[in-house]
Amino acid sequence: MENMKFLVLGCGSIGKRHLRNLLSIGTKPENIFAVDPREDRIEEIKNLGISNFSKDYNNIIQEDKIDAALICSPTNLHIKQGIDLAKKNIHLFIEKPLDENNENIAELKSLVNSNNLTVALAYVFRFSPLTQKVKNILSNNTLGKVMYVRGEFSEYLPDFHPYEDYRTFYMAKKDLGGGSILDQSHIMDLIGYLFGEFKEVYAVNTNLSALEISTDDIAEMIVKMDGGCLASIHTDIFGRGHKKCLEVKAEKGNIFIDFLDNTVSVYKSDSKSIEVFNKFSKDFNLNYIDEINNFINSCNQKDKVMTSLEEGIKTMNLILAAKQSHKSGKKEIIEA
Numbered sequence: 001m002e003n004m005k006f007l008v009l010g011c012g013s014i015g016k017r018h019l020r021n022l023l024s025i026g027t028k029p030e031n032i033f034a035v036d037p038r039e040d041r042i043e044e045i046k047n048l049g050i051s052n053f054s055k056d057y058n059n060i061i062q063e064d065k066i067d068a069a070l071i072c073s074p075t076n077l078h079i080k081q082g083i084d085l086a087k088k089n090i091h092l093f094i095e096k097p098l099d100e101n102n103e104n105i106a107e108l109k110s111l112v113n114s115n116n117l118t119v120a121l122a123y124v125f126r127f128s129p130l131t132q133k134v135k136n137i138l139s140n141n142t143l144g145k146v147m148y149v150r151g152e153f154s155e156y157l158p159d160f161h162p163y164e165d166y167r168t169f170y171m172a173k174k175d176l177g178g179g180s181i182l183d184q185s186h187i188m189d190l191i192g193y194l195f196g197e198f199k200e201v202y203a204v205n206t207n208l209s210a211l212e213i214s215t216d217d218i219a220e221m222i223v224k225m226d227g228g229c230l231a232s233i234h235t236d237i238f239g240r241g242h243k244k245c246l247e248v249k250a251e252k253g254n255i256f257i258d259f260l261d262n263t264v265s266v267y268k269s270d271s272k273s274i275e276v277f278n279k280f281s282k283d284f285n286l287n288y289i290d291e292i293n294n295f296i297n298s299c300n301q302k303d304k305v306m307t308s309l310e311e312g313i314k315t316m317n318l319i320l321a322a323k324q325s326h327k328s329g330k331k332e333i334i335e336a
Helices: 013-024 039-047 057-063 075-086 105-114 129-140 186-195 285-299 309-328
Strands: 006-009 032-035 068-071 091-095 119-122 146-156 198-206 218-225 230-236 238-250 253-258 263-268 273-277
Touching: 006 013, 006 057, 013 032, 013 039, 013 285, 032 057, 057 075, 068 075, 068 285, 075 091, 075 105, 091 285, 105 309, 119 285, 119 309, 129 186, 129 238, 129 253, 129 263, 146 186, 186 218, 186 230, 186 238, 186 309, 198 309, 218 309
Parallel strands: 006 032, 006 068, 068 091, 091 119, 146 230
Antiparallel strands: 146 238, 198 218, 218 230, 238 253, 253 263, 263 273
16 A cells, blocks of 8 residues: 555545545555645645645546546546546546446446456445444344335535535536435445345435525435345435434344434344444544545455445446436336
8 A cells, every 4th residue: 555646536525535534544645646626625635735736637647657546526427537547547436426327337347347446436334333233233133034124314415515605516516416316325325235135116306495406305215125125215405403324124123223323223122122332433534544445455455345336336226216216106127
């Protein structure tokens, strides 16, 4: 890792977080290259001690040997930029979601496979110790068959970045790949990670609020999983009193994960008791550091990437099927 050179493409809030974390784990500033078209963000990059920057990533990848790129640009650019970078044999860390659609994904997959590249999708909640606690509980099978899960991510868009006008944020703009169903897809990825393949979906994906946006602001999905489990998935960007939670109902008990309270509660029917696990770190940035370390180790063939390109595609297939279900008013089969 010491000699790897990184390109961070897009230096908004998440891009700057990754820049800071790369520095914190020992990456030399001279081995980090940053790209953003905005002058104010260029100044913020300089303040982090990074002197290699540009407004155009082509200037950097043509002149410098970049080992890995972190794509933190607006959603609608992810696959296009991924293809450009993969042609240069650059490993890819792609912020969620994969893109606004799966167009040109075959070309990206072909380049990744032929050049033997690592691709990681940035679904950071997989790295949460709460998620891993639930993964262990489920793998031990002490609660029996899971029959139903419900996940919810609900936040008020103007609170995402209170330091800027939400109407200028990419999340408010359809043409940049914003919106609830795409940006809040963490909960979809978590359900896929914990409970298996998505098979069918019936969904509503629309705009209900008075927010001045051109995107959807709510998604409500009923998803059939391959093991027979039924999943209810809710996202919105107008909810007050934010929620990031997941509820599991199984034969012998229930699990409730609250990512904001930082707790996992387990109800066991045999003892009619509730056990609450709450000894988790409150520093969520540690999950981002674990995420970037996993990516780096995967690039160096020391670890398996936690969220692969294929898994990112599966989540995109759910999103696209949900959008189609809203249009058709019918249940839709999710592409495998």
